[in-house]
Amino acid sequence: MNPKFQPLFQPYTLNNGVEIKNRLVVAPMTHFASNKDGTLGEQERRFIGNRAGDMGMFILAATLVQDGGKAFHGQPEAVHESQLESLKATAGIIKAQGAKAILQLHHGGKQSITELLNGKDKISASADDATGTREATHEEILSLIDAFGKATDLAIRAGFDGVEIHGANNYLIQQFYSGHSNRRSDEWGGSREKRMRFPLAVIEAVVSAKAKHNANDFIVGYRFSPEEPEELGITMEDTLALIDVLKEQPLQYLHISLWDFYKKVRRGADPAACRIQLVHQQIGGKLPLIGVGNIYTADEMLEAFNTGWAEFIALGKTVMVNPDIATRILNGEESSIQRAIDPEQADHYGFSDTLWNFTISGTQAWLPPLKGQEAKIIDI
Ligand SMILES: Cc1cc2nc3c(=O)[nH]c(=O)nc-3n(C[C@H](O)[C@H](O)[C@H](O)COP(=O)(O)O)c2cc1C
Numbered sequence: 001m002n003p004k005f006q007p008l009f010q011p012y013t014l015n016n017g018v019e020i021k022n023r024l025v026v027a028p029m030t031h032f033a034s035n036k037d038g039t040l041g042e043q044e045r046r047f048i049g050n051r052a053g054d055m056g057m058f059i060l061a062a063t064l065v066q067d068g069g070k071a072f073h074g075q076p077e078a079v080h081e082s083q084l085e086s087l088k089a090t091a092g093i094i095k096a097q098g099a100k101a102i103l104q105l106h107h108g109g110k111q112s113i114t115e116l117l118n119g120k121d122k123i124s125a126s127a128d129d130a131t132g133t134r135e136a137t138h139e140e141i142l143s144l145i146d147a148f149g150k151a152t153d154l155a156i157r158a159g160f161d162g163v164e165i166h167g168a169n170n171y172l173i174q175q176f177y178s179g180h181s182n183r184r185s186d187e188w189g190g191s192r193e194k195r196m197r198f199p200l201a202v203i204e205a206v207v208s209a210k211a212k213h214n215a216n217d218f219i220v221g222y223r224f225s226p227e228e229p230e231e232l233g234i235t236m237e238d239t240l241a242l243i244d245v246l247k248e249q250p251l252q253y254l255h256i257s258l259w260d261f262y263k264k265v266r267r268g269a270d271p272a273a274c275r276i277q278l279v280h281q282q283i284g285g286k287l288p289l290i291g292v293g294n295i296y297t298a299d300e301m302l303e304a305f306n307t308g309w310a311e312f313i314a315l316g317k318t319v320m321v322n323p324d325i326a327t328r329i330l331n332g333e334e335s336s337i338q339r340a341i342d343p344e345q346a347d348h349y350g351f352s353d354t355l356w357n358f359t360i361s362g363t364q365a366w367l368p369p370l371k372g373q374e375a376k377i378i379d380i
């Protein structure tokens with residue numbers, strides 16, 4: 001390995017004593033490849049089968065915690081006892097490659113797909129006519145919180161090394177924290193503190209599932225999106241207030257969701273500053289932060305890491321294009337890293353048919369560019 005990349009391969013010890021062997025993380029990526037019943041699909045097995053080598057952590061795709069919250073076709077599930085064996089197989093595939101296996105816990109809320117509700121109503125913090133969503137009752141909120149705890153119990157029994165609470169990307173947990181999506185006036189909405197109750201209750205449910213198993217070495221992370229574009233949506237001020245509370249929780253890491261690592265503040269803090277810089281400053285060293293967003297090459301990883309704004313660097317699109325990217329850097333082969341998809345590549349990079357078709361359509365800004373195309377960056 002070129003010694004300049006050594007900083008990316010230093011180990012990091014989390015606050016529960018678990019050592020992560022290096023600073024590279026596979027970002028959670030929905031692959032549209034689980035079976036209809038949420039169990040491990042053959043195409044999923046292929047996609048996750050060779051992308052965790054020489055990585056510190058591998059965060060599995062958003063995984064459903066309760067019927068009624070599915071937001072993707074072919075989404076994995078940790079809802080039912082009957083899914084335990086499949087979850088064991090999934091954790092096994094990741095751990096066999098040497099990375100820590102982290103299951104991302106998810107519910108789509110108003111972003112759930114109507115035909116995948118499994119007989120349930122689409123529910124969220126508040127009603128939303130555009131998506132056919134109704135406001136969740138108090139009892140439903142308690143049941144949603146409980147579902148995150150139950151999914152954690154399944155993840156522990158399945159042998160995962162940890163879970164990541166998906167509080168980002170405008171899904172259910174974020175919908176509760178957002179003043180745009182949450183217009184409740186009961187104890188679950190209104191003030192910023194009340195909007196924070198649901199995310200905190202989810203953390204509590206997850207942590208108490210962990211405590212029941214005496215699983216001190218089980219990792220719990222929390223992912224959040226720092227800003228929303230809507231007038232009443234989340235601002236940096238909201239996010240910094242959330243960070244103040246999150247950093248005191250019994251968590252092992254925080255994970256910011258960004259499409260551009262260097263994205264500047266929109267509102268609620270100094271617009272000349274990068275969001276991640278302010279978030280890192282606010283955490284004040286209490287927990288490690290995973291940074292992410294449009295980082296493709298080894299030099300770009302190093303540059304992002306050297307800002308000092310993130311203890312870990314997560315990689316999404318570049319891991320789609322270069323499944324063995326960490327191994328290549330270790331072997332001094334970083335110059336072979338590609339930024340774009342070759343539509344002629346015979347094995348379709350191991351993508352599921354659905355993910356491949358989305359990718360080669362060349363129209364999806366959230367996916368890697370096709371050869372000869374300019375990369376697009378999502379501006380949220
Ligand atoms: C195919 C694909 C699927 C994704 N699925 C998820 C997901 O399940 N959960 C999540 O939190 N983020 C998801 N993301 C966002 C990524 O985790 C990451 O934040 C984003 O791609 C930016 O990083 P990148 O520029 O390195 O790809 C997905 C991104 C891609 C490209």
